[in-house]
Amino acid sequence: MENQKEKQSEKQSVENTLLNARNESLQNMQKTSIRPHGKLWGMDVFSWYLPRPELLANTIHTFPFPIVWVGNVNDILATFELDPQVASQLNTLLFHDSSRLRLPVDSWLTVKNIASVSNLEDALRLLSSFKQRNAVLLFTASGEDWELSKETFEKYLSIHQAI
Numbered sequence: 001m002e003n004q005k006e007k008q009s010e011k012q013s014v015e016n017t018l019l020n021a022r023n024e025s026l027q028n029m030q031k032t033s034i035r036p037h038g039k040l041w042g043m044d045v046f047s048w049y050l051p052r053p054e055l056l057a058n059t060i061h062t063f064p065f066p067i068v069w070v071g072n073v074n075d076i077l078a079t080f081e082l083d084p085q086v087a088s089q090l091n092t093l094l095f096h097d098s099s100r101l102r103l104p105v106d107s108w109l110t111v112k113n114i115a116s117v118s119n120l121e122d123a124l125r126l127l128s129s130f131k132q133r134n135a136v137l138l139f140t141a142s143g144e145d146w147e148l149s150k151e152t153f154e155k156y157l158s159i160h161q162a163i
Contacts, residue, residue, distance in 0.1 A: 034059060037157055042133035043068065045157065048140045049150050051075060056140065057083035063136045066091035070123055071140040072149075073098045087111055092130045096123035096141075096149075120149055124156050 037045040044065070048056065056079050060067060067090050069076070076095065079086055084106075092113040095101070099118040108114055113130055117123050120141075127137075141149035 037154075038161060040137060040157060040161055041128070041131035043131065043135045043137040045137045046139070047150070047153060048138070049146050050142050051140050053078040053082045057086050060086050060089050060138070063089060063138075065135045066132075067136045067138055068092040068094070068127075068130050068132070069138045069140070070094045070096055070127060071138070072096060072142055075140045075142050091132070091135060094123050094126065094130065096120045097143075120152050124152070128160075 034046050034048045034051075037047060039045065048059075053075070056075065060069075060079070069090055069092065071094075073095055076093065087108055087110050090111045093108065093111050093115075094113075095116040096119065098116055101114065101116045115123075115126055115130075117126060139153050141153070
């Protein structure tokens with residue numbers, strides 16, 4: 001009888017561990033997968049935190065409209081390195097974490113607008129100058145401060161979508 005109780009307890013422990021791991025995985029996926037945010041200035045808005053370059057490139061190719069991409073250097077460079085054809089989908093590229101442009105020239109020749117600023121607040125101030133109808137606004141963030149970037153971007157959206 002005691003042995004059966006131990007086995008039952010072990011089974012419940014394993015089930016709880018698996019359930020907790022699944023819930024944590026779902027929560028992480030919810031945080032880091034592409035998220036729609038409705039419209040801003042006639043653009044469909046999406047954010048993606050901690051994106052993987054191959055998934056990002058594939059997703060960019062599926063968008064039906066030109067893209068205004070506000071992202072950090074590492075996400076953009078990794079995606080361009082993996083798939084240089086991504087540039088053909090972009091209308092605007094706005095780096096939000098580097099005041100120096102670090103793209104090979106042949107990567108961005110087809111991109112209409114390119115800007116590079118040293119912080120997210122400046123990027124968001126500049127963003128309104130790139131607004132256009134029938135476009136996609138894609139915001140990406142990675143690195144140590146991705147959660148702060150997420151909070152800043154979503155606060156910005158809540159203010160400007162209400163106008």
